[in-house]
Amino acid sequence: MLEVNGLKKHFPLTAGLFSKVVSHIKAVDGxxxxxxxxxxxxxxxxxxCGKTTVGRLIMRLYEPTAGSIQFRPHGEEGEDYDxxxxxxxxxxxxxxxxxxxxxxxxxxxxxxxxxxxxxxxPLRLNGMSRGSELEDRVxxxxxxxxxxxxxxxxxPHAFSGGQRQRIGIARxxxxxxxxxxxxxxxxxxxxxxxxxxxxxxxxLQRELDLTYLFIAHDLGVVKHISDRVAVMYVGxxxxxxxxxxxxxxxxxxxxxxxxxxxxxxGPAHSQGERIVLEGEVADPSDPPSGCYFHPRxxxxxxxxxxxxxxxxxxxxxxxxxxxxxxxxxLAGAGTT
Amino acid sequence: xxxLLEVRDLQTHFFMAEGVAKAVDHTxxxxxxxxxxxxxxxxxCGKSVTARSIMRMVRPPGHTVDGEILYSRPDQxxxxxxxxxxxxxxxxTEMRAIRGGEIAMIFQEPRASLSPVHRIGDQITENILLHxxxxxxxxxxIAVDMxxxxxxxxxxxxxxAFAHQLSGGMCQRVMIAMALSCHPSLLIADEPTTALDVTxxxxxxxxxxxxxxxxxxAIMFITHDLGVVADMADEVAVMYLGKVVEQGAAADIFRDPKHPYTIxxxxxxxxxxxxxxxxxxxxxxxxxxxxxxxxCPFHTRCADFIEGVCDEIVPEPIxxxxxxxxxxxxxxxxxxxxxxxxxxxxxHS
Numbered sequence: 001m002l003e004v005n006g007l008k009k010h011f012p013l014t015a016g017l018f019s020k021v022v023s024h025i026k027a028v029d030g031x032x033x034x035x036x037x038x039x040x041x042x043x044x045x046x047x048x049c050g051k052t053t054v055g056r057l058i059m060r061l062y063e064p065t066a067g068s069i070q071f072r073p074h075g076e077e078g079e080d081y082d083x084x085x086x087x088x089x090x091x092x093x094x095x096x097x098x099x100x101x102x103x104x105x106x107x108x109x110x111x112x113x114x115x116x117x118x119x120x121x122p123l124r125l126n127g128m129s130r131g132s133e134l135e136d137r138v139x140x141x142x143x144x145x146x147x148x149x150x151x152x153x154x155x156p157h158a159f160s161g162g163q164r165q166r167i168g169i170a171r172x173x174x175x176x177x178x179x180x181x182x183x184x185x186x187x188x189x190x191x192x193x194x195x196x197x198x199x200x201x202x203x204l205q206r207e208l209d210l211t212y213l214f215i216a217h218d219l220g221v222v223k224h225i226s227d228r229v230a231v232m233y234v235g236x237x238x239x240x241x242x243x244x245x246x247x248x249x250x251x252x253x254x255x256x257x258x259x260x261x262x263x264x265x266g267p268a269h270s271q272g273e274r275i276v277l278e279g280e281v282a283d284p285s286d287p288p289s290g291c292y293f294h295p296r297x298x299x300x301x302x303x304x305x306x307x308x309x310x311x312x313x314x315x316x317x318x319x320x321x322x323x324x325x326x327x328x329x330l331a332g333a334g335t336t
Numbered sequence: 337x338x339x340l341l342e343v344r345d346l347q348t349h350f351f352m353a354e355g356v357a358k359a360v361d362h363t364x365x366x367x368x369x370x371x372x373x374x375x376x377x378x379x380x381c382g383k384s385v386t387a388r389s390i391m392r393m394v395r396p397p398g399h400t401v402d403g404e405i406l407y408s409r410p411d412q413x414x415x416x417x418x419x420x421x422x423x424x425x426x427x428x429t430e431m432r433a434i435r436g437g438e439i440a441m442i443f444q445e446p447r448a449s450l451s452p453v454h455r456i457g458d459q460i461t462e463n464i465l466l467h468x469x470x471x472x473x474x475x476x477x478i479a480v481d482m483x484x485x486x487x488x489x490x491x492x493x494x495x496x497a498f499a500h501q502l503s504g505g506m507c508q509r510v511m512i513a514m515a516l517s518c519h520p521s522l523l524i525a526d527e528p529t530t531a532l533d534v535t536x537x538x539x540x541x542x543x544x545x546x547x548x549x550x551x552x553x554a555i556m557f558i559t560h561d562l563g564v565v566a567d568m569a570d571e572v573a574v575m576y577l578g579k580v581v582e583q584g585a586a587a588d589i590f591r592d593p594k595h596p597y598t599i600x601x602x603x604x605x606x607x608x609x610x611x612x613x614x615x616x617x618x619x620x621x622x623x624x625x626x627x628x629x630x631x632c633p634f635h636t637r638c639a640d641f642i643e644g645v646c647d648e649i650v651p652e653p654i655x656x657x658x659x660x661x662x663x664x665x666x667x668x669x670x671x672x673x674x675x676x677x678x679x680x681x682x683x684h685s
Binding site for chain 1: 537614
């Protein structure tokens with residue numbers, strides 16, 4: 001349904017009086033993946049790796065520097081749009097198929113508007129309904145996300161973080177989108193509320209046949225909700241696989257390190273060996289030569305310093321960007 | 337058992353226009369010398385206010401209204417003597433000597449906790465000069481040594497750096513160096529890794545574990561992350577609405593949680609080692625802090641709620657077999673009188 005090819009976004013770094021461009025931050029530097037209808041693709045990585053930028057590029061909140069984003073909201077036989085090249089006017093009708101849920105439920109809602117205004121706004125803007133018809137739709141959405149219909153005339157300050165996130169979900173879903181990009185939707189929430197929202201997202205996906213691009217840094221959450229998982233490091237995908245495969249047996253050393261850093265909330269013996277990476281995430285404006293991960297990789301060899309590995313097909317549905325994926329035997333997390 | 341700090345019936349309330357918020361409400365727990373106590377709970381449960389109460393850093397409208405914080409330290413003769421921190425003046429000499437010296441604290445947002453306009457070297461030496469009888473030069477040597485201990489490369493040069501020139505992980509290392517520069521016997525770490533990425537978090541946790549063993553200090557590790565606690569803590573205290581609802585050895589709590597809240601929290605986590613289609617949720621939300629609930633504070637959300645018992649009787653901490661303290665009526669006489677244990681019924685059928 002969605003096919004991203006060679007997607008790049010370089011932000012110019014400027015300096016001096018005339019804002020001369022001195023270099024570029026390669027926030028997203030050649031990303032390829034595809035999304036099937038009805039699936040959830042988890043996109044994980046540390047802050048600054050470019051995962052949010054990927055989401056925003058697909059929403060066309062940023063202009064891509066290069067690459068294509070093929071979007072077929074109605075499946076194979078329907079229309080085919082390249083989101084990367086459409087101009088604003090032709091984007092408009094496509095946008096209703098694409099919606100986004102944001103991380104911070106406290107800042108993503110306008111405090112001066114009631115729920116009717118907030119949730120109904122997409123419908124009003126697209127001129128799809130008004131008046132009592134609009135109100136009926138909003139009430140329907142409130143019910144769907146587990147909020148009481150009476151809340152319709154209240155303001156966001158009256159709601160807790162979890163309820164606000166439900167409001168954000170209702171707003172995103174009112175136009176019946178096909179693809180929902182959820183950017184860290186639960187990372188600002190407490191665990192018990194997080195569980196409620198994750199269950200809601202899963203329920204809505206089944207009910208409304210939604211496709212999710214789920215951007216998050218919490219590997220436990222991503223495993224729970226995703227069918228497939230893509231791991232990102234400094235603007236590139238380093239691994240893409242079925243969730244179970246990726247967690248059971250990672251192919252990229254970075255994935256292995258990420259998994260080992262996850263703490264299991266269980267007795268001490270359930271904790272695996274923790275791999276502590278040296279140094280810090282590479283600077284996207286001046287990435288290292290060869291494989292971007294090689295200065296921190298404990299398996300790095302001469303070749304990693306010189307050749308940049310491409311994301312390649314390893315097995316049927318597994319992709320990895322590591323020269324030595326075949327030779328390494330990496331530890332996963334969890335067995336079931 | 338060598339108790340370093342004992343908190344008894346601590347009550348810190350916030351007097352607001354809307355009413356009195358009992359942020360910390362009859363909290364009781366203890367920390368042993370050289371041990372890591374993990375304090376877990378969701379936002380608003382009072383874990384940070386408890387830490388601030390110990391440090392005597394609660395600002396108005398918050399006041400510590402009652403309780404005892406017994407801190408034991410060697411007196412002049414080398415004998416261990418305990419003093420009640422709440423009896424000391426919060427701004428007096430003695431409390432100022434303890435705060436930052438014997439009991440140090442690190443915070444969640446490392447960059448916000450460092451001064452943006454002072455060089456980090458000056459910030460560390462300021463603390464050393466305040467608590468130790470050394471010259472400025474010696475203090476600088478200690479600072480460099482501390483920066484090396486927290487694995488900051490090129491420590492001498494970094495003395496001249498400002499906080500904005502360092503990454504989040506580096507700032508947290510500087511905070512740790514500053515906190516440990518006076519060899520505290522207790523380090524209070526309030527969500528020290530929450531703002532950091534997982535791989536940076538792993539670095540900081542590894543560092544803290546190493547330093548804890550080297551320096552033989554106790555750590556009160558406050559976090560909402562049950563996984564981090566499982567990995568770091570010897571002992572765990574679970575807080576809900578200002579009360580410690582369960583405390584015990586970390587291994588026991590994660591193997592066999594007793595309090596319905598602890599059980600529900602662990603069930604609601606997405607886990608790497610288990611496949612669950614739906615996550616367990618805790619019904620309802622944390623009650624409004626200004627409301628007064630009768631009985632157990634968790635009864636409105638509890639799966640094992642017994643009508644007429646849990647909403648009337650305030651549970652007191654009781655000690656179970658493995659030295660576990662639980663504040664729950666299910667483990668008392670009251671529950672047995674009200675209804676026969678479910679397990680017995682099913683064994684007959």
